[in-house]
Structure formats: C-alpha cells, structure tokens
Amino acid sequence: MTDLSRRTLVKSAAVLAATAPLPSLARSAKTPRIGRYIAVPESGVHAFKGIRYGRAERFARPVAEPLEGPAITAAKFGPICPQRAMAGEPQSEDCLFLNVWTPEADPRAKRAVMVYFHGGAYTTGSVTDPLTHGAKLAADGDVVVVTVNHRLNALGYAWLKPFGARYADSGNLGQLDLILALQWVREHIAKIGGDPARVMVFGQSGGGAKIATLMAMPAAKGLFHAAATMSGQQVQASGPAHAWARTQAFMAALKLAPGDVEGLRTMQIERLVEGLAATDPIMGGGVYFGPVLDMTNLPRHPFWPDAAPQSLGVPMILGNVREETRAFLDPRGPKLQGLSWENLAARMVPEIKIDLDPVWVVEQYRAHEPGWTPEQVYYAATTAGRSWPGQVIEADARAAAGAGSTWVYQLDRPSPTDPLRGAAHTDDIPYVFGTLDAPGSYSGTDDAARRLSGAMMRAFTGLAKTGRPELAQWSPYRLPARETMVFGDTVRVENDPRRWQRELWARAPYVQPGV
Structure with missing residues (x-):
C-alpha cells in the first residue's frame, strides 16, 4: 500500500467515524469528564482524545499542564510532532497530548491501565493511526487504554548539552515527555476508572525501544509495573560523541554556523524539519536522533553490559515477527528485483547490523535450508541480522540476571491479504489492539485472525492485570x-x-542503530 493510499484510507475512516451515529452509551449514561475534558462515546466505551498533559519550549524540559479550565469536548486527537512523515496530519511543536479509552469512568472501577508508545524509531510516527485506536482493546480487554504523543527527532533527541547548561536535558527530552505522561497517569487515571498501581507500558518498534530506555532511567522507576515491547529494543543508547557529530551534521545541513544554537532554537519549524534530511555521519542514511547516554537522565545503557537492575522486577513480554524486514524491504521494490544466488550476499550487506562475511552467511543458510529460495534467505538473514538480535540480547540479559517474569513471543502468521508480505514488521499491532479491520491492517478478519487476536489480547491484558500473560501454556x-x-x-x-x-x-557483535 502506498503512503498516499494509506493516508486516503485513514482520512476516510476518520470521516466515517466522525459522522457515524453515536452509540447508545451516550444516551444511556451521564457523559463523564476529567477536569475540563468531556468524554465522547466510541464503540461502547468512553473516549477522551487530545488531553494535554504538558507544555514545553523548544529544547527544554516539559512541564505539567493543569487539568482544569474551560470545558472541551475531547473528540479529536491533538497535533502530532513535526516530522517528514505523515504529511496529512496536523503537526505542531505543541504536541504533548494523550488519549484515553475507558469502559467505565468511575473512580471505584480500578481497571488495569495499558499505556501505548508509538513506533517510527525516534523520528516519526504518532498514535493517531487507526491501528492503535484503543476502543476495541479497552472494551474486549476490560482495561483502560492510554496512547501518547511526544517530541521526536531533533526536537526530542538532539544533543545540545555542549552548548551549555540551558540544554542539559537535551538528548532525552522525548523520553522526559513520556515520563511526564506516565506521571499524569499516576496522578489522574483513577478519576476515570484506572488503577495507578497497575500500569503497563507497551509499544511497537520505536515505542518498544523507548520502553527499554525508560527501564534504565531513574525518573521512570515506579511509574509502570509491567512492560511489553513489540519488535522494538534498545540495547545501547547513543554515545555523546556520536550524538554531537549528528547535531553538527544537522546544523550544517541547515546552513547554520557550528556554534549557532540560538539560530537552531528560534528558526521556523518548517525549516528545522527540512534539516532532518541530513545524512548521518556515523551510519549513513538519514540523520539519527535517539536517547543519549548523558549520565544524568540516562546514566547507563538500557541493556549493556547487562539488564538495568532497576527494572529486573518489572514483568515483561518481548516479541518479534518472523520476517520483520518484509515491511521495509519491499518484495515488489527494486531491492528484490533480479535477486539471485549470485547477487544475494552483496544485497544483504547494507541491510544487516552484524559484521559477518555475507558469502559465508549465505552458505550457512543454504546448508541449513536447502529448499529455500534466494528471497527466503534474504528476508530470514536480514531479519536475524538486523531486527531480531536486540530482542534476543535483552531477553537473555534478563534471564541471566534471574528475572523470572519474562516472556518471549514470535509472530509467525503470514498476512492472508498480501501473500508477498508474509509475517512482517508492525503485523502484531492489530492483533493486540483488536483493530483487524482498520486501514493499514494486514491481518484479515477471518476466524483465524480473530482467534489469534483474542489470544494475543489476553496475553497482553493478562500481563497488565496480574503481571503474567493470561495463556496457561x-x-x-x-x-x-x-x-x-x-x-x-x-x-x-x-x-x-x-x-x-x-x-x-x-x-x-550487534551494532545497535544509532550508537
């Protein structure tokens, strides 16, 4: 599906949702509110969209936002962080908004809370995607669902500390936004039916990496009681030297003098976003921004040389998809055109993060799986040499440290709607959220998809409710x-x-992207 067709489907779905008749919930019960935000009914639950949890000046720590004020019907999402993707979405630096779906806005309900952080590495993405709307999960899982937007790319992770104490928290501002959102949950979620003592964070891709990073941040300790990462890991953060090289490359792309931080702080946001097209001086490709080992907000790497001790007692699910790379190495695209045994090794090299002889790697795959085609080897090897190792390292680190409350999964079910896709990155999202029929889902809506969705939803909501997946086996x-x-x-x-x-x-060794 092209980006244009996906955006068209998403917009159409939003229009239909906005014009659909309100469920009987709105007519049969008093409309709940929290502070100035008035709920709207959605698929049998109460939805609060666009709750502002904080404000922040550019490159500064976020500050909490009071709940009280003039009444607002919480019917639409807040703007997302400025980025080069998702051009059809309203974007603004003023993007610290979260959304809540709750089956019952009664302080006595005390339902487990599931807080979702979106993917897109640390550079793009949002929780406005219909795949991650929380009504179905809240209703079927009997939980309160929270989804969070925050600062991304240079706005959330550019390393500016060398410019002085004013920028001491730069490099991890996006993480501090997430911590502020979790503090909002701790302070306010009971008012609309949640239990602040049972908060689970979960996230896919970059969202999972953000969670792994939070597990090593002292300020996040105690704000969540369970965690699940879906195809998203953060073994190491970016070191400050590499982070500084990236900042300098970014500023050069913006034609700023190396010391002109004031120009960076005050320039128009549209121009700043254009600078994100800069080439990364460490790894090539687009410039990477992500968490920085600053020794204050993030005083150690999340899972190196071991799992952060502060989070060993947090029950955790870690998962990956069998052929992750089919999602971003398009089987219909130029990288797969003319693929053969003769050129397979050379084409694998740019896509893997572990430095092994690619010719030897291909020989090993052919010896172990003689019936596989070059395409099957390509996707298996690029997944195992790029997208999967971080999960293995993290799970092994927790097991080695004696953290018994760790569960690992692998999604194998191929898409029934696109045979060339197989089981690819992001494909576990609709199963967990129950959004099988949402635009962008590849799960299908057949009986097998519904059974798998039920199992995965029980596993995740079980972890939120009791600290272990609700699957006995x-x-x-x-x-x-x-x-x-x-x-x-x-x-x-x-x-x-x-x-x-x-x-x-x-x-x-595995080379974590960004280090």
Whole structure:
C-alpha cells in the first residue's frame, strides 16, 4: 500500500467515524469528564482524545499542564510532532497530548491501565493511526487504554548539552515527555476508572525501544509495573560523541554556523524539519536522533553490559515477527528485483547490523535450508541480522540476571491479504489492539485472525492485570531453553526456535542503530 493510499484510507475512516451515529452509551449514561475534558462515546466505551498533559519550549524540559479550565469536548486527537512523515496530519511543536479509552469512568472501577508508545524509531510516527485506536482493546480487554504523543527527532533527541547548561536535558527530552505522561497517569487515571498501581507500558518498534530506555532511567522507576515491547529494543543508547557529530551534521545541513544554537532554537519549524534530511555521519542514511547516554537522565545503557537492575522486577513480554524486514524491504521494490544466488550476499550487506562475511552467511543458510529460495534467505538473514538480535540480547540479559517474569513471543502468521508480505514488521499491532479491520491492517478478519487476536489480547491484558500473560501454556523465558510462544494459526510454545540462526549471528557483535 502506498503512503498516499494509506493516508486516503485513514482520512476516510476518520470521516466515517466522525459522522457515524453515536452509540447508545451516550444516551444511556451521564457523559463523564476529567477536569475540563468531556468524554465522547466510541464503540461502547468512553473516549477522551487530545488531553494535554504538558507544555514545553523548544529544547527544554516539559512541564505539567493543569487539568482544569474551560470545558472541551475531547473528540479529536491533538497535533502530532513535526516530522517528514505523515504529511496529512496536523503537526505542531505543541504536541504533548494523550488519549484515553475507558469502559467505565468511575473512580471505584480500578481497571488495569495499558499505556501505548508509538513506533517510527525516534523520528516519526504518532498514535493517531487507526491501528492503535484503543476502543476495541479497552472494551474486549476490560482495561483502560492510554496512547501518547511526544517530541521526536531533533526536537526530542538532539544533543545540545555542549552548548551549555540551558540544554542539559537535551538528548532525552522525548523520553522526559513520556515520563511526564506516565506521571499524569499516576496522578489522574483513577478519576476515570484506572488503577495507578497497575500500569503497563507497551509499544511497537520505536515505542518498544523507548520502553527499554525508560527501564534504565531513574525518573521512570515506579511509574509502570509491567512492560511489553513489540519488535522494538534498545540495547545501547547513543554515545555523546556520536550524538554531537549528528547535531553538527544537522546544523550544517541547515546552513547554520557550528556554534549557532540560538539560530537552531528560534528558526521556523518548517525549516528545522527540512534539516532532518541530513545524512548521518556515523551510519549513513538519514540523520539519527535517539536517547543519549548523558549520565544524568540516562546514566547507563538500557541493556549493556547487562539488564538495568532497576527494572529486573518489572514483568515483561518481548516479541518479534518472523520476517520483520518484509515491511521495509519491499518484495515488489527494486531491492528484490533480479535477486539471485549470485547477487544475494552483496544485497544483504547494507541491510544487516552484524559484521559477518555475507558469502559465508549465505552458505550457512543454504546448508541449513536447502529448499529455500534466494528471497527466503534474504528476508530470514536480514531479519536475524538486523531486527531480531536486540530482542534476543535483552531477553537473555534478563534471564541471566534471574528475572523470572519474562516472556518471549514470535509472530509467525503470514498476512492472508498480501501473500508477498508474509509475517512482517508492525503485523502484531492489530492483533493486540483488536483493530483487524482498520486501514493499514494486514491481518484479515477471518476466524483465524480473530482467534489469534483474542489470544494475543489476553496475553497482553493478562500481563497488565496480574503481571503474567493470561495463556496457561506460555512458560517464562529461561536459559538455556529459551521458551518462546509462537503465534500462528496455532498457538504453541517452542524452545529456542530459529536456534541455528541465533547462534550464527551471535558470532559477532550487534551494532545497535544509532550508537
């Protein structure tokens, strides 16, 4: 699906939702509110969209926003962080908004709370995507769902501390936004039916990486009681030297003098966003902004040299999809055109983050899986050498530290709507949210999709409610067995699936993007 067609579908869905008749909920119960925000009914639950949780000046720490004020019907999302993607969405630096779906806005309800952080690395994305609307999960899972937008890219993660104490928190401002949102949940969620003592954070791709980073941030300690990461890990943060090189490359692309931080702080946001097209001086490609090891807000790497001790007691689900890279290495695109055994090794090189001889790698795959095609090897190897290692490192680190409340999954079910897609990055989102029929979903809506969605939803809501997945057969992850739940058309536990691939890629260090 092209970006243009996806945006068209998303806009159409939003128009239909806005013009649909209100459910009976609105006529049968008093409309709840929290502070100045008045709920709207949505699919049988109460929705509060566009709640402002904070404000922030450019490159400064966020500050909390009072709930009280003139009444607002909370019927639409707030603007998203300025970025080069999602051009059809309202964008603004004033983007610290969250959204809540609750089955019952009664302080006595005390339902478990699930707080979602979106993907898009640390550079793009938002929670306005219909795949992550929370009404279905709130209703079917009997939980309160919160989704959060925050500052991204240079606005949230540019390293400016060398310019002076005014910028001491730069490099991790996007993370501080998330901490402020979690503090909002702690202070206010009980007013609309949530239990501040049972808060689970979950996120996909970049959202999972943000969670892994929070697990090493002292200010986040105690703000959440369970966590789940979906194809998103953060083994290491960016070091300050590399972060500074990126800031300098970004400023050069904006034609600013190396010391002109005031120009960066005051320039028009449209021009600042244009600068995000700068080339990354460390890894090539677009300039990377992400959490920085600043020794204050983030005093250690999240999962190096071990799992952050402060979060070992937090129950955690870690998951990945079997062929992650099919989502961003388009099987219909130029990188796959003319793929053969002769050029396979060379085409793999730019896509992997572990430095092994690609010719040797191809030989190993052909020896282990002689029936595979070059395309199958390409996607298996690029997934195992790029998108999967971080999850293995994190799960192993928790197991090695004795954190028994760790569960690992692998999504195997291929898309029934696009056979070339297989089981790819982002494909677990609609199963967990129950948004199988949302624009952008590849899950289909058949019986198998609904069964799998029910299982994954029970697992995630079970972790939020009780600290363990609500699937009796799902064993905790331990070494050396590496018990893994395989979510496919059947649901089963396997010990160390893809073992030989894991061992192959473990022969050399994993390079976390951004370090």
